[in-house]
Amino acid sequence: DLPPGTSISLLGLQDLKPLQSFPNSTGWVLFSSSPREEPFHARVVLRESHSGVEVDVREFTLSSANPAIVPIPWPAVSTHRQPLFDLSVEADARNAGGVFLSVTPLQDRQDLIRLCKGVGVEIGPGVNPQVLTAPDVDVTYCDEMDRAEWEQAYAYKKHTWEARTSATPWHLYRKASGDALPVEDGSLDFIFASHVFEHLVNPLRHIEHWLAKLKPGGLIVAIVPHAECSVDYARPLSTLPEIIAEYDGPMRPGREHYAKFFGEKDADRRLRERRSFHAHFYTAETLGVVLSHAAAYHGLDWYQIEHRGNYQEIFFVAGKAPAS
Numbered sequence: 001d002l003p004p005g006t007s008i009s010l011l012g013l014q015d016l017k018p019l020q021s022f023p024n025s026t027g028w029v030l031f032s033s034s035p036r037e038e039p040f041h042a043r044v045v046l047r048e049s050h051s052g053v054e055v056d057v058r059e060f061t062l063s064s065a066n067p068a069i070v071p072i073p074w075p076a077v078s079t080h081r082q083p084l085f086d087l088s089v090e091a092d093a094r095n096a097g098g099v100f101l102s103v104t105p106l107q108d109r110q111d112l113i114r115l116c117k118g119v120g121v122e123i124g125p126g127v128n129p130q131v132l133t134a135p136d137v138d139v140t141y142c143d144e145m146d147r148a149e150w151e152q153a154y155a156y157k158k159h160t161w162e163a164r165t166s167a168t169p170w171h172l173y174r175k176a177s178g179d180a181l182p183v184e185d186g187s188l189d190f191i192f193a194s195h196v197f198e199h200l201v202n203p204l205r206h207i208e209h210w211l212a213k214l215k216p217g218g219l220i221v222a223i224v225p226h227a228e229c230s231v232d233y234a235r236p237l238s239t240l241p242e243i244i245a246e247y248d249g250p251m252r253p254g255r256e257h258y259a260k261f262f263g264e265k266d267a268d269r270r271l272r273e274r275r276s277f278h279a280h281f282y283t284a285e286t287l288g289v290v291l292s293h294a295a296a297y298h299g300l301d302w303y304q305i306e307h308r309g310n311y312q313e314i315f316f317v318a319g320k321a322p323a324s
Ligand SMILES: C[S@@+](CC[C@H](N)C(=O)[O-])C[C@H]1O[C@@H](n2cnc3c(N)ncnc32)[C@H](O)[C@@H]1O
Pocket: 123, 124, 125, 126, 127, 128, 129, 142, 143, 144, 145, 150, 176, 177, 178, 179, 193, 194, 195, 196, 199, 200, 276
């Protein structure tokens, strides 16, 4: 946490081993840590170490609902040893904020998206559909909300998506929840979901539903935020017993789930707003425990998890064995 009016610096940036090759995906993650959601104003400043001259200054205003990944400004000539640069994040005098630095390479989403061939569904594309129709890809987009509902539910962070909504092919979307995909059983080659799995109550029954929709050899391909490398870091990780306990219950979030996430006081308001929230929090390890359980008891034939260092996302691919 950066208390008001303080700063944190990395001195001699190019001397820091993880930063020696240009870290294209590396960034500061900044967020307001005020319980009252007061905005956190921060400056990210790159200075020449020797002279203190500011060579790059970026200003950010962040609410806790709107954490931002701020790319590290990088000296134009990074291969030279001199001059060295210092990078600081400075909180203004009013409010505190949280800052952490991610220094692992990107996991490339295209590596996952390339696996999505044939007939499939992308669940929860929102304004960011990632599997695109192509000669060898026939994708149906299924989101639980239509455009009007989606824009209403995500109104609280409109500035992050308003530029994209007009280019989103909403007319191609089916309004359908991940627990009721509007396709025949045994008809899909793939099911893709990015930043959706952690929103799901009752993940084990979702996996069963998806397996029913897949052909033999079909794939579940998913991107899940890593709870300890994202804004979820303060939340308690979901445990397998909690997830198993949901199995006989509902598959859609109810008031109890809103209360657990937003607190008793705000639960009704957030439920009325249909505010988006995470029902579960996973690390690569705990996701592995859940998928192992699904493999042992819920028909999953195999799974693979990819997660590097402190990267903010976990990739997983899972599925049904090909017909023998
Ligand atoms: C955090 S957004 C992710 C959007 C996009 N896939 C991305 O990676 O940027 C979650 C999306 O999943 C949708 N969603 C959440 N739960 C869902 C469910 N049970 N069934 C279908 N869509 C769901 C939301 O409406 C929203 O569009």
